[in-house]
Amino acid sequence: MTTLTVDEREALIQRAVTISLLTWRRAEPSDKLDDDSREGWWGDSxxxxxxxxxGSRLWLLRRRSLTAQTLLDAQAYATEALQWIVDDKWANSVSVVATKTDLNSMRLVARFDESSSSPLRFTFDNIWQVINAV
Incomplete structure (x- = not known):
């Protein structure tokens, strides 16, 4: 196995984070839907x-107002989507913080702690626009 440089590893994890957050995961049977679409990637079948x-279930927030509860749900959905990175031992832990930056804008910050290097931090300033573009 080839050893990755720090920059290569960070780029690899950044791609994995982007795919994990911005690919729509199929809704759970218990999720409330506002139409008949359960979304989801066909490969998960x-x-x-x-x-x-x-993927993530962030798309479920698309028709909600940007409230404190929406921010908590965004954090939970993002954490769920990124947990595999910890489970597969790419990082020791993941934490996600969602904040409202103005009336219609949400920032999502994912932080990964690794024992071999300083924490990796990825910021998505336009996540609310991406969720609502569905």
Whole structure:
């Protein structure tokens, strides 16, 4: 196995984070939907590992107001989507913070702690616009 440089590893994790957050995961049976679409990536229908799924459920927030509860739900959905990075031992832990930056804007910051280097931090300033573009 080839050893990655710090920059290569950070770029790899950044791509994984972007795919994990911006690919829409299929809604859970218990999720409230505002239409008949459960979204989701077709490849999750045949996962090589049972219950292995790609993406986030952030899209479920698309028709909600940007409230304190919406921010908490965004943090929970993003953490769920990124947990595989910890489970697969790419990082020791992940934490996500969602903040309202103005009337119609949400910032999402994901931080990964690794034992071999300083924490990695990825910021998505336009996440609310991405969620609502669906």
């Amino acid at each position: 045949f996962p090589p590992v049972d219950n292995d799924r790609i």
